Amino acid sequence: MVDARSDAAASFDPLRPKLMRVAYRMLGSVADAEDVLQEAFIRWMGADRSEVREPEAFLRRTVTRLCLDQLKSARRQRETYIGPWLPDPVVEEEEEEDITLPLMLALERLSPLERAAFLLHDVFGLGFEEVAATIGRDPAACRQLAARARTHIREARPRFQVDKQHGIALAEAFFAASRSGDMKTLGAMLATDVSVHADGGGKRSAAMGPVTGFEAVMKLHESLAALFRKNGSTLVRAGLINGLPGFITLEADGELQTTALEIEDGKITAIYVVRNPDKLRHLH
Known part of the structure; x- marks a missing residue:
C-alpha cells in the first residue's frame, strides 16, 4: 500500500499546482479545491496507471468532473449564503493568467458546463476535442458553451491593465x-x-x-x-x-x-x- 501510494504520488505531485488552478477556478473555494484534489488522488491510486498514456489529461478530466459534481451543491449553498459572496482570496496570482476577481464573480453566473468549457478552452488553452472528452459533450456543443460564456463575461474582462x-x-x-x-x-x-x-x-x-x-x-x-x-x-x-x-x-x-x-x-x-x-x- 505504501509503495502504491508513493508511486501514485510521484506522478501526481508535480501536476498538483496545475490541477489546483483548475479546481480553484471552477469552485472559487480553496478548501473545496483541496478536497477535490484529495479525491482525485484517491482515484489515481486506484487506477491502472500503466494504461494511462497522458496522466495530466486523465487527472484534469477527473478533477473537472469532480468539480462539476461539487458545483451543483455549491449553487444550493450560495442561495442561502448571508450577504455578498466573494471567492476565497488567493494571494500573488500570476498576472498573465488574466483571472481577476471580477472575472471569477462573472464565472459564478455561468452554468457549470459553460464555466468548464470557458476555463478549459479560453484560460487553459485546451482544444475543443479535449474539452469535449473532459466534460462529456461533443466538440460543437463545447464551442457553443464557451461562446455563451464569453458573451456573459465579456464585460468582466479588465479593460485597463494596471502595472x-x-x-x-x-x-x-x-x-x-x-x-x-x-x-x-x-x-x-x-x-x-x-x-x-x-x-x-x-x-x-x-x-x-x-x-x-x-x-x-x-x-x-x-x-x-x-x-x-x-x-x-x-x-x-x-x-x-x-x-x-x-x-x-x-x-x-x-x-x-x-x-x-x-x-x-x-x-x-x-x-x-x-x-x-x-x-x-x-x-x-
Missing part, C-alpha cells in the same frame, strides 16, 4: 488613508461610481449588500476610520489578491482580512473585502 508595482503602491496608499482617516487623500483615489463588496458570511460584521457611489463609500470609510483609530488594523502584506492589487490586514478581533482593489484609469472603481474567517484559514 503591478503601481497597483500595489496605490493599495498601500489606500490602506494608509483608510486607516488614518485621511478622507481628502482617500477621496482623490476613488472613482465616482466606486462600490464596496464585503463578504462576512454571517460570521463577522459586514454590509449585507454592496455599498455604491462616491458619497456612500466615503461615509462608510469615515465611520470605519474611527473604528480603526480606536481598535487598530495592522498591515500584514501588500500584493496581488485574485489578480488585483490589495493587502492582508490583521484586525482588532485577531482575525485576518483581505482587501482587493479594482482600478481603472488610475481610480479605484471597486473594493472587495473578505472577512469570513472560513475563507481566510489557508492564509494563516
